[in-house]
Amino acid sequence: MKYRMQKPDIRIAAGLLMIPAFLLQPGLVVQGLQVFFLIVLAAMHGRKIRVVMITVVLASITAMNLLQENGRVLASIGSFSITLGALLTGLEKAMTLIGMIYLSQYMVSGKPRFPGWFGQLLSKQFLYFEHLVTAWKKPEKGKFIESLDTLLEEMEQGILTDEETGFSDSHSGIAGSRNAGIWDFGKAAGIVIAFWFGSAMGFAGIWP
Amino acid sequence: MSSENTPVKRENGIGSEIITKIAILAAFSLFLSTVEYMIPKPLPFLRIGLANLPIMVGLALFSLPEYLILVTLKIAGQGLINGTLFSYIFIYSAGGSLASSLMMYLLYKLFHNKISYIGISLVGAMTSNSVQLLLAQYLLFGSSIWIIAPPFLLMGLVSSILLGIFVNHFTDRSRWYSSALEFTGLYGKRGRDEISHAET
Numbered sequence: 001m002k003y004r005m006q007k008p009d010i011r012i013a014a015g016l017l018m019i020p021a022f023l024l025q026p027g028l029v030v031q032g033l034q035v036f037f038l039i040v041l042a043a044m045h046g047r048k049i050r051v052v053m054i055t056v057v058l059a060s061i062t063a064m065n066l067l068q069e070n071g072r073v074l075a076s077i078g079s080f081s082i083t084l085g086a087l088l089t090g091l092e093k094a095m096t097l098i099g100m101i102y103l104s105q106y107m108v109s110g111k112p113r114f115p116g117w118f119g120q121l122l123s124k125q126f127l128y129f130e131h132l133v134t135a136w137k138k139p140e141k142g143k144f145i146e147s148l149d150t151l152l153e154e155m156e157q158g159i160l161t162d163e164e165t166g167f168s169d170s171h172s173g174i175a176g177s178r179n180a181g182i183w184d185f186g187k188a189a190g191i192v193i194a195f196w197f198g199s200a201m202g203f204a205g206i207w208p
Numbered sequence: 209m210s211s212e213n214t215p216v217k218r219e220n221g222i223g224s225e226i227i228t229k230i231a232i233l234a235a236f237s238l239f240l241s242t243v244e245y246m247i248p249k250p251l252p253f254l255r256i257g258l259a260n261l262p263i264m265v266g267l268a269l270f271s272l273p274e275y276l277i278l279v280t281l282k283i284a285g286q287g288l289i290n291g292t293l294f295s296y297i298f299i300y301s302a303g304g305s306l307a308s309s310l311m312m313y314l315l316y317k318l319f320h321n322k323i324s325y326i327g328i329s330l331v332g333a334m335t336s337n338s339v340q341l342l343l344a345q346y347l348l349f350g351s352s353i354w355i356i357a358p359p360f361l362l363m364g365l366v367s368s369i370l371l372g373i374f375v376n377h378f379t380d381r382s383r384w385y386s387s388a389l390e391f392t393g394l395y396g397k398r399g400r401d402e403i404s405h406a407e408t
Contacts, residue, residue, distance in 0.1 A: 061348055107294050108294070156384065
């Protein structure tokens with residue numbers, strides 16, 4: 001899809017630039033809009049929107065914070081009071097968590113290849129992982145360890161060469177054409193500027 | 209067993225066979241983490257800790273730097289697969305995994321012939337859960353997190369005992385493990401006992 005960025009490292013850079021604008025945001029409404037923006041961004045890059053997870057995280061963190069009463073009492077249920085300060089703190093923390101999860105998902109959605117020795121080792125791990133996922137079959141009853149052994153031995157005996165695992169080549173961590181890079185850079189710049197513009201409205205107190 | 213008391217040569221830092229073993233166990237950890245991800249849980253924060261199985265298997269196989277590479281790969285791999293690499297969740301995962309792995313490694317090195325994998329798993333899970341509760345207190349929930357501490361710790365207790373039983377079983381019966389143990393040559397008395405047990 002054309003709106004997707006092809007270059008994983010540009011997504012990481014864009015995400016890193018958005019983190020301060022998100023974490024330092026004082027306004028709850030702006031933060032809510034930012035979370036919505038980040039969810040849409042992650043969804044556009046192939047990540048699933050998990051409504052149940054969002055609801056559970058939002059409800060559980062807010063509920064836990066409500067137990068620490070703080071500020072004006074909004075309502076009371078028996079001896080338990082729902083206070084404004086606790087409610088706002090809970091919502092802020094929950095939205096920060098949800099926003100960071102989706103920002104993180106957007107950043108790693110392009111299967112980034114990290115540079116250096118450790119990056120190559122990570123690639124090797126993922127190739128073995130893909131082999132495990134595709135080769136794993138439901139074991140016969142009572143033969144779980146034997147099935148596991150077979151798989152581990154297959155990997156050990158070199159079903160994947162160093163070349164396949166990327167352990168011998170020096171990759172740059174950049175995939176795709178030069179043009180894709182220029183377009184991606186433009187899209188990333190647009191996203192980061194729009195995100196910071198929204199944040200600036202919150203910092204300046206123009207938006208709550 | 210020619211290599212029984214001779215550690216394998218680790219030229220240029222870490223040998224490629226060792227690297228392969230680390231990558232295989234790290235991939236296995238990722239695989240188990242994905243399996244766990246598919247198991248429905250009442251709360252997203254509750255974990256069984258299946259991904260710690262390869263970490264425990266690695267206790268007898270690797271030196272501390274190699275073991276830390278395995279743990280780092282597990283943490284980074286999980287962060288990438290679940291997309292949480294740049295989020296708070298990653299801090300929980302990294303904090304819990306690192307603390308529990310170091311504690312398990314220390315226990316294994318100091319008391320490997322006095323403590324079973326069940327005990328090691330139990331201590332690892334309690335360490336991991338305690339660190340995660342502390343992080344949750346400071347990052348998200350505040351002191352009310354301790355309300356959910358009992359079920360959280362109880363879940364860790366039960367799952368870690370089951371995991372420890374499985375690791376005991378695996379290290380006793382696995383062909384791959386006994387050949388890896390023989391190859392790495394880092395084991396102490398318990399490791400040799402494990403090999404002779406597997407051979408008989």
